[in-house]
Amino acid sequence: MGTGEEQHRRQMHDAELGAAVERAQQGDEDAFAVAYRMVQPGLLGYVRGLVGDDAEDVASDAWLEIARDLGRFRGDGAGFRGWTAMIARHRALDHLRKLKRRPRATLIEQDVLQLPGGHDTAASALERLSTQAALEIIGTLPREQAEAVLLRVVVGLDGPAVARVLGKRAGAVRTSAYRGLKRLAEQVSWGSGTGAVTKRARRTLSDEA
Incomplete structure (x- = not known):
């Protein structure tokens, strides 16, 4: 698949994600579920690279914060992925500080x-x-x-x-x-x-x- 087609797919994906986030901000719970399904695989893979086996719990904490602060988010689909990654990273580093250990690069399991x-x-x-x-x-x-x-x-x-x-x-x-x-x-x-x-x-x- 050529670069132009890949870019088009990425743009379509982010447009769909952005639309879902906008509806979720208006109280549409189904739209929030759509945004979650679109973002979670990559987000979980990233968190797993930082905290290993604790990734599910850390990602869950991140999504609680994402849901709580969703109304403050301003941006498109690509911006939403960046915003969620930043929240997840903060939660992962907080988790690691509590455990007094350093982040580790152990990602890319089958879900990723x-x-x-x-x-x-x-x-x-x-x-x-x-x-x-x-x-x-x-x-x-x-x-x-x-x-x-x-x-x-x-x-x-x-x-x-x-x-x-x-x-x-x-x-x-x-x-x-x-x-x-x-x-x-x-x-x-x-x-x-x-x-x-x-x-x-x-x-x-x-x-x-």
Whole structure:
């Protein structure tokens, strides 16, 4: 699928998400459920990369905050994904502080490998890897690189949105994402992989180059 078609799909996905969020802000509970289903797979994968087996509980806490503060959100579908990722990151870091341990990059379990089609905006080297191999490779990346890759490839955020979530300069985030993706690419062949996450990672590396 060409870049133009991928961009169109991403735009359609974000338009649908934005419309659902707008209806949810007006009290439509079914619309909130739609927004949840569209965002949760990537969000859970990102949180799992930070807190491991505690991801379900942390993500649930994040969604409670998202639901509580939904009326304050201003933005479109892409903005909503960034906003929810920021909330989830804060909840994950709070959780880790309580446990007095550092975030770890242990993501991409099967739920992440089956992200909705709308996330087909990023691409990569994870395509040919099994879930366990992907976990092992991402676990070797420095944390800032791993987190940038997660937000770009799994959550599907663009560079500026990742920078806002991480509270860093866009240039620094771009460098971290590029280096992380390049290190992943060096460990696998780019030729024949077909996994969704790998495709997203490969395209993301091309975008970051």
